[in-house]
Amino acid sequence: MTKLVAQYRSMPTATRLLLLNQFTINFGFYLLMPYLAQHLAGTLGLAAWLVGLILGVRNLSQQGMFAVGGALADRLGYKPLIVAGCVLRTAGFGLLALADSVPALVIASAATGLAGAMFNPAVRAYLALDSGSRRIEAFALFNVFYQAGILIGPVVGLLLTGASFRLTCAVSAAVFAVLSVIQIRALPRQPATTRGDTGLAGQWRVVLTNRRFLLFAAAMTCSSVLTFQVYLALPLEVRRIGGDTTGSTIGVALLFVASGLVTVLAQTKLTAWCRTRIPPGYAMAAGTATMAIAFLPLLATAPLTRPPNPLAAWALAILPALTAAILLAIGTMLTFPFEMDTIVTLAQNRLVATHYGIYNTICGLGITAGNLLTGATLDTARAQGLPTLPWLALVTLGALGATTLLTLHRTNRLTPTP
Numbered sequence: 001m002t003k004l005v006a007q008y009r010s011m012p013t014a015t016r017l018l019l020l021n022q023f024t025i026n027f028g029f030y031l032l033m034p035y036l037a038q039h040l041a042g043t044l045g046l047a048a049w050l051v052g053l054i055l056g057v058r059n060l061s062q063q064g065m066f067a068v069g070g071a072l073a074d075r076l077g078y079k080p081l082i083v084a085g086c087v088l089r090t091a092g093f094g095l096l097a098l099a100d101s102v103p104a105l106v107i108a109s110a111a112t113g114l115a116g117a118m119f120n121p122a123v124r125a126y127l128a129l130d131s132g133s134r135r136i137e138a139f140a141l142f143n144v145f146y147q148a149g150i151l152i153g154p155v156v157g158l159l160l161t162g163a164s165f166r167l168t169c170a171v172s173a174a175v176f177a178v179l180s181v182i183q184i185r186a187l188p189r190q191p192a193t194t195r196g197d198t199g200l201a202g203q204w205r206v207v208l209t210n211r212r213f214l215l216f217a218a219a220m221t222c223s224s225v226l227t228f229q230v231y232l233a234l235p236l237e238v239r240r241i242g243g244d245t246t247g248s249t250i251g252v253a254l255l256f257v258a259s260g261l262v263t264v265l266a267q268t269k270l271t272a273w274c275r276t277r278i279p280p281g282y283a284m285a286a287g288t289a290t291m292a293i294a295f296l297p298l299l300a301t302a303p304l305t306r307p308p309n310p311l312a313a314w315a316l317a318i319l320p321a322l323t324a325a326i327l328l329a330i331g332t333m334l335t336f337p338f339e340m341d342t343i344v345t346l347a348q349n350r351l352v353a354t355h356y357g358i359y360n361t362i363c364g365l366g367i368t369a370g371n372l373l374t375g376a377t378l379d380t381a382r383a384q385g386l387p388t389l390p391w392l393a394l395v396t397l398g399a400l401g402a403t404t405l406l407t408l409h410r411t412n413r414l415t416p417t418p
Contacts, residue, residue, distance in 0.1 A: 004268055008141060014130045014188050015138055018123055019145045021082070021179060021187075025119070026149025028175035029112075031157040032093060032168050039165040044100060054102075054109045061113030063364030070121035070357020071203045078126035078353065079189045083180055085119030088112075090176040097169030120360060125353035126190060128344045135344065136280075139337040140271035144264050147329075151260030154253075203354045212413050213346040213355060217362040219408060220284070220339055222401025224363040225370030226291040226394060227332055230255055233374055233390060234321045237298060240382075241306055242317035251318040255325040262329045270330075271337050280338040281409025285402045287334030292398020294327035295391045302387035348416045370397075 008016060040051045073081040092111030099105045124142075131138035160168040207213065235252045242248035274283045297320035307313050347355040374390060381389040408414050 023145040027153040030153030032172040058109040058113040065117035066360040069117040070353040073122035073353035078122040081122040086180040089115035093173040121356035139340040147263040219404040221366030259329040285405040287331040289402040291331035294324040299391035
């Protein structure tokens with residue numbers, strides 16, 4: 001931990017502020033979002049399809065607007081988009097604290113999603129620019145702060161939600177309000193990276209004609225789908241075996257705690273080791289392969305029936321999923337810093353935020369499609385008596401992603417076109 005602090009303190013001033021910003025952004029977001037569905041369905045008594053609609057609007061407004069947010073960041077500068085995103089999220093979470101009608105809830109949900117589309121590409125592009133030659137190291141630290149926010153936010157949110165969900169919304173809005181003020185006052189402004197006479201369509205055209213970048217984004221979509229299963233397939237598997245019990249709830253929480261702790265404790269060391277020993281393409285392929293391996297324990301235990309002993313049933317529900325969550329975290333640690341750096345490399349330091357925005361949109365669409373297919377496969381597996389099918393499909397997807405990344409590296413497609 002001492003080395004982590006020293007590494008953080010050695011970074012440029014703006015980079016340090018951006019890292020703290022990302023921790024605060026995730027802390028404020030996960031303070032509230034894990035408990036929103038429960039509030040909508042329980043406290044407000046909305047139908048399940050309305051809950052899905054409201055949550056879906058948030059995801060769609062974020063994923064669908066990433067390309068716009070990134071392009072605007074290159075056009076207007078990174079700081080204005082970061083500040084605007086935080087201000088908009090303040091308003092969105094504040095409205096959630098007051099809203100009890102469906103139209104107001106939809107507007108609030110859309111605002112929180114649009115806010116993420118505004119500041120996410122800008123933060124990454126600013127961090128890449130400010131950290132310079134220490135870009136990979138900075139993104140390793142970024143993942144530490146990112147995961148720390150995810151780790152701490154839900155715990156504090158659970159305590160606040162126990163008193164009142166509206167209190168949770170108010171605290172989260174206050175967190176983003178304070179963050180907005182700090183960024184307005186302390187974050188240096190960077191000049192726009194594209195001329196004012198270049199339209200958004202022109203910026204997108206530059207990115208969408210970058211074939212190497214698009215191939216890389218498509219390959220990394222595989223790892224994005226696998227990483228997301230800590231939110232989908234793993235919790236569902238824990239509850240399938242463990243039942244809808246307190247033990248299962250604790251088990252699901254353990255998945256996130258273990259994943260966050262592993263990242264906080266090991267990310268910078270693992271990245272430093274990889275930088276001195278293997279090329280970035282191999283590191284990303286190894287990370288994706290590790291994500292594929294993560295589902296082998298579930299593939300092995302899926303055919304087993306639930307033991308009659310409650311303790312044995314809990315262990316069967318938790319241990320394979322917990323192993324998978326830790327391996328997914330390790331795979332993400334291997335890929336993330338080099339993934340973020342490769343995007344800048346393929347962009348040739350041109351329209352970096354636009355590249356990040358379109359990259360997030362591509363991966364977001366891939367995650368949506370992957371989740372639909374994973375959910376359908378889980379349902380089919382239960383109905384047809386094929387319990388290993390979902391895990392075999394995820395292992396195959398990881399192997400495909402790792403093989404594609406190796407091929408791109410060996411054919412020099414992870415470097416810019418000469």
